Amino acid sequence: MSAVLRHASVLLVAGLLLTGVLQAQRGTTRGRSFEPVRLGPHIGYNFDADALTLGAQVTLPLSRRVELYPTFDYYAISPGSAWALNADVKYRPPTRAGALYVGGGFGYLRTGTTGDVNVNLVGGMESLRRAFVPYAEGRITLGNGSAFQVVGGVSFKLR
Numbered sequence: 001m002s003a004v005l006r007h008a009s010v011l012l013v014a015g016l017l018l019t020g021v022l023q024a025q026r027g028t029t030r031g032r033s034f035e036p037v038r039l040g041p042h043i044g045y046n047f048d049a050d051a052l053t054l055g056a057q058v059t060l061p062l063s064r065r066v067e068l069y070p071t072f073d074y075y076a077i078s079p080g081s082a083w084a085l086n087a088d089v090k091y092r093p094p095t096r097a098g099a100l101y102v103g104g105g106f107g108y109l110r111t112g113t114t115g116d117v118n119v120n121l122v123g124g125m126e127s128l129r130r131a132f133v134p135y136a137e138g139r140i141t142l143g144n145g146s147a148f149q150v151v152g153g154v155s156f157k158l159r
Contacts (some may be wrong), residue, residue: 042071053074057153067101109147135155
């Protein structure tokens with residue numbers, strides 16, 4: 001991937017994150033009834049890299065069913081290092097508890113000195129009825145850095 005396309009992708013992801021933060025703040029100040037911003041750590045396993053992953057995620061509600069979902073993952077590989085920065089959107093289909101979600105977006109995977117922009121597909125479930133939100137999800141990354149990983153973690157609601 002060319003340097004120009006890589007920089008443009010990073011700027012697009014940053015713009016999406018900023019838009020999501022502003023929308024989430026505006027939604028909570030207008031008294032809308034959707035979940036607050038959530039953030040927290042996660043741990044998982046990437047099957048294609050055969051590596052443990054440690055990371056963090058932020059959930060920024062845009063509406064009752066749609067959330068901006070940036071995540072960061074660090075992969076414990078040897079030798080070298082790898083990390084990913086993802087900008088996904090989650091959709092909650094209408095279910096009784098609202099625990100299931102599906103979504104997708106873009107991710108930047110950096111391995112050693114090279115990086116690739118890829119497409120993500122995510123799906124999972126989380127318990128929104130607590131002050132802290134445990135969750136489990138699967139992520140498929142399609143592109144030059146194709147991979148499948150599962151993670152579990154906990155997010156904390158910010159009021």
